[in-house]
Every structure is written in C-alpha cells, then in structure tokens.
Amino acid sequence: MLLSDFLRETLRMTGTHVGCEHGVCGACTIIADGHSIRSCLMFAVQADGLSLQTVEGLGKVSDLHPLQESFREHHALQCGFCTPGMLMTGVDFLDKHPNATDEEIREGLSGNICRCTGYEHIVAAVRSAAARKRETIR
Template sequence: MNDRTRVQLTVNGQREQVEVEPRALLADVLRDQLGLTGTHLACEHGVCGACTVLIDGEAARSCLVFAVQAEGASVTTVEGLTPPDGLSPVQEAMRDCHGLQCGFCTPGIVVSMTAYLDTHPNPTDAELRDAMSGNLCRCTGYQGILAAARQAADRMSASS
C-alpha cells in the first residue's frame, strides 16, 4: 500500500515528474518535493484557503486534491503568478492597501483574487466580498484585503 505512483504534471509551465504515495496531497508535493513553499498549509481540510492554487486555470484547494489526481494537469502556484520582475497587479494591490500583516494566508489570497478577477473583470464590492469569503485571514480584519481586491480589479480592467 506504500507503493509510490509516478505522476506527471506541469507546474508553473514546467514539466515535472514526481513519485508519490497515493495519499500525498498536492499541497505537500508542491512544497516538499518541488520546493514551491509559497503554497501554505493551515487547516488541511479545505476551509482556510491558504493552499489555493490554480489547476488547469481554476482555483482549487491543493489540500483537497491528491497529487495522483493531478496527473496530466497544469498547476499554477503563487510563484507562477509572480512576474520575473516586480509584482503582479494583485500582489501590488495587496502591498499598497495593507492587505497582509503576517502574510501566511497571502499566497492563497493572491491566487484566489487573481483567478476571480481573471473571470470577473468588473466586480461589485459585494461580489468581491463573496469572492474572497473562501480565504481566512487572522490578522488584517479583511478590509485591507477587500481594498486590495478593489484596486486590483479597477487597475486590471483599466489596463485591459
């Protein structure tokens, strides 16, 4: 039962091959085997959103996906959303609007916000509150996060 399975997947545009136990979570494989420690794990049962990544372009909890389920998938982590130089519009907005304090939840928030704004270019404030409700933060009180979502939405739609 400890047999390891070979999984091939694309992570941040790069083809990867890993040998994993079937029970290995995608989050753990990203962190421990591929060294992508930007993806954070907190609750490990799908509630907090810290481990959010993109799987085939859609935001998903990497703690609720076994790596074996990601065979053939294209995964994007927060590292993959970061431009080679500087910050993405969402990351910039998080910095500008004090959308983080300790930063532990930030990668999941950046991934969720990026995914949402990619498909919802002109959200209302109420929609942004709903969209960000799947990511828990224990320090900012959320207002900074929502302000960042607003700024990112406005700047991204203005530049597109």
C-alpha cells in the same frame, strides 16, 4: 500524497501555505487548469497532466503581478500566512468577475480566512486591482 504536500515537501516550493488541511481556510489555494482549487483536497497523482500555477508563478520581487502590487500598496497583508491563497483566489476571482462589486469581492474571498482579520485592506487591494485591470484592457 496530498498535492499541497507534493508542492511543499517534494518540489520544495513552499510559497503555497497549508493551514487547516481540510479545505476550510483557503491558504493552500492554487490554480489548476485555469481554476482556483484547494491543493489539500486533491492528491498529487490527480494533477498528472494538469497545468498548475502557484504563487511562485505569479510574479517576482522585481516584477510583481498587478494583484501583488495592489496588495503591497494597500497593506493587504500582516503576517502573510493567508496571502498566497488570497492572491491565487483573487486572480481566479478577477478573471471570472472583472466588474465585481464590493459585495461580490467579499463573497469571492469568503472561502479564505485571514487570522489577522485584515479583510478591509484585502478587499481594497482586490477592488483596486480590478479597476486597474479594466483600465489596462480599455
């Protein structure tokens, strides 16, 4: 069983979305042991012993993760289908590239497809979250 199906069907945690189911669209991206991965390209059995984070673990409606807050402020979602994958990719990307330029942000998100084509707003949200994260650390 694919890890993406295990999350959605067995655990009934439907925050993780499934689009293409062959690793191209990025919608099912989650974080495993600190690194973003495609949950449709891993079997559930392989995750035995790993620490997984899905969008459910990122923040709550009453207490959004800073990147989620930034997505809300910058209108970085329209239909919302790609959003969980964008968020989990964004969290891993900002972790690895805290001082990312716009070009690096675009490259970092290039594995996630938004069919509403709302990329400008998504890049703006990640850029702003990066700046906020740097300020907090300072």
